[in-house]
Amino acid sequence: MAHVILAEVTASVSELKKNPLGTVAAGEGSPVAILNRNEPAFYCVPAEAYEALMEKLEDLELNALADSRLADGQALVRVSLDGLCL
Numbered sequence: 441m442a443h444v445i446l447a448e449v450t451a452s453v454s455e456l457k458k459n460p461l462g463t464v465a466a467g468e469g470s471p472v473a474i475l476n477r478n479e480p481a482f483y484c485v486p487a488e489a490y491e492a493l494m495e496k497l498e499d500l501e502l503n504a505l506a507d508s509r510l511a512d513g514q515a516l517v518r519v520s521l522d523g524l525c526l
Contacts, residue, residue, distance in 0.1 A: 445480050447473035453481065 450473045451463045463472055464486055472484045485493070510516065 443480055445473045447471045447483060449473070450475055450480075451484075452476075456484065 447467070448470060449467045451466065453474060453476050456463045456474055463474075464484055466472060467484070467486065469486055469489060471486075471489060473480050474482050474484055
């Protein structure tokens with residue numbers, strides 16, 4: 441059965457057990473697909489990449505919330521950043 445691997449670097453579970461930090465470093469900041477019997481089992485994602493992913497997800501959620509509020513038919517209220525300061 442074919443599997444989609446969403447990483448440029450792969451490693452086996454055995455390689456991960458032998459050298460966890462070396463396996464993460466092999467991805468050079470990108471996720472590493474961990475394979476079990478040549479099938480993707482999970483992705484090893486460096487902390488910096490995970491944090492960036494969470495920030496993008498939060499931005500998408502906030503944009504969706506703003507879009508839904510604009511679609512409710514109420515008038516748009518424009519403000520300046522200077523007007524928000526106390």
